[in-house]
Amino acid sequence: MGNYYNKAMECATLYEMEALQSFRLSQTVRRVYEKVPFYRDRMIANGVSPDDIKNVNDLHKLPFVMKQDLRDTYPYGLFAAPLDEVVRLHASSGTTGKQIVVGYTRNDLEIWDECAARALTAAGGDKTDFMHVSYGYGLFTGGLGIHGGAEKIGMTVIPVSTGNTARQINIIKDFGSTLICCTPSYAMFIAETMRDMGISKDDIKLKAGLFGAEPWTQEMRHTLEEMLGLKAYDIYGLTEIIGPGVAFECEEQTGMHICEDHFIPEIIDPDTGEVLPLGEQGELVFTCITKEAFPLLRYRTRDIAVLSREKCSCGRTLIKMLKPKGRTDDMLIIRGVNVFPSQIETALLSVAGSQPFYHIEVDRINNNDSLEIQVEVSEAMFSDTIKSMEDVENAIKRAVESVIGISAKITMCGPKTLKRFEGKASHVTDKRKLLD
């Protein structure tokens, strides 16, 4: 049994949770129907009225909201609170298209802080901790989201933001940071820089890290834990819903608990839109039931996940989502096979001595898809004979092939020749997109 930030909510019975969700859902649906023409028009077009949504089992009657809807109503078309009630705006980076903007009332920020505080508490944090925030501050939700949660707990917050990695490391060492949050790829960059600076994990006090904003693998978790001497926790969030803290890992680390008293999750078949039963893999959909300014209903995240209500040893009853393999946007179709970059990372890191510095290049040559994985050679992999180098190359090739089922060309690259990331990593270049 661990520590909870809000035991009543985190350990509620299913009956209590569903009653609360039903009440909040019906209230929210009624409110957005009255306040937001977009929802009213959509519901009318689908023949649904607020009276039809009495409890969580009615959720499926509501139409979906897609990312494109957010763009079409840009900037404030989906806001359900008057703009003078809105105290903060955040925006998504717009890497997959036009940027989107979201707003928070004072109460929304309270909810967000609480969700982040739950995540930090589940990772073993309390008011005695020094919270090193290496997520970017600004329109990106990462930095300010964790910041708020940590302050709510009463931690000592170190708002470093991203960049200037050597300075970050000196701060971790000198200020005695005990918790850190950033993207897993930036954590890897910090670990690598620390090694170059001759600072060992014993010289620092980090005990836990909350790494999110991009999919990562168990192998990456082990590498980070080993290099930084901490326990690595996954944290999930998205700008459209609230930011980091939508879901978080407890010490059991068999999925992330969703703050379902605020965000109801569903898993749907991405092709038919049909709701799938618990345990089946599909696209994750969220409905916000407490937010005032930007309460999305049935928002399709394009993240792939599985939901589980299996009893968790941490005592929390909050539903768990199994780590998304990646976004449907990230999925590559190579020679007709679905490939997620995270699968390639898993395969690569299963080979001894390999590091999570890689780049995936997909191309189409003579009407055939080609897959090339550029891998940085580590000291452990390097040898003075071609034979042993080719053995390593073949081991990676076999590992990749056994995971994704198609063959890849492995290209060995020199140290630090591949790009390092301070924010979200981008591991793929799909040259076919330029051809289409």
Added chain:
Amino acid sequence: MLIKQLSVFVENKQGRLSAITDILRESGIDIRALSLADTRDFGILRLIVNDVDKAYSALKSGECLVSLTDVIAVSIEDKPGGLTEAMDLLTQADISVEYMYAFISKSAGSASVILRVDDNKKAVEVLSAKFKLLTQAEIAV
């Protein structure tokens, strides 16, 4: 008697070799011998230099992937058949050669052969009976 060879990873990109030799020039390193093994994608540059430690740290701080390898430097008379005798000794002792390269010594009449074998101890034993093995200091001169 073994000497240290520098082995450097060379990415198959234009300018990579000159980047490495630039680092060595900047730190005033004299190259005694070298060989480059290459595949389609990458190469391994093997170097015998006058100052191993200095060259190693210069390459390391220049972000090169470099390692030290124990090799044998054999001094062989510069005449037909000189090398065969050494090879025969290794074959008889069942020692495999991973790779080798040679260079003419500054001292007249002899050549030096760098050998990377699968069993250094045994190779030193059989070779030193008939040949002069060079020390790191002798190579550095």
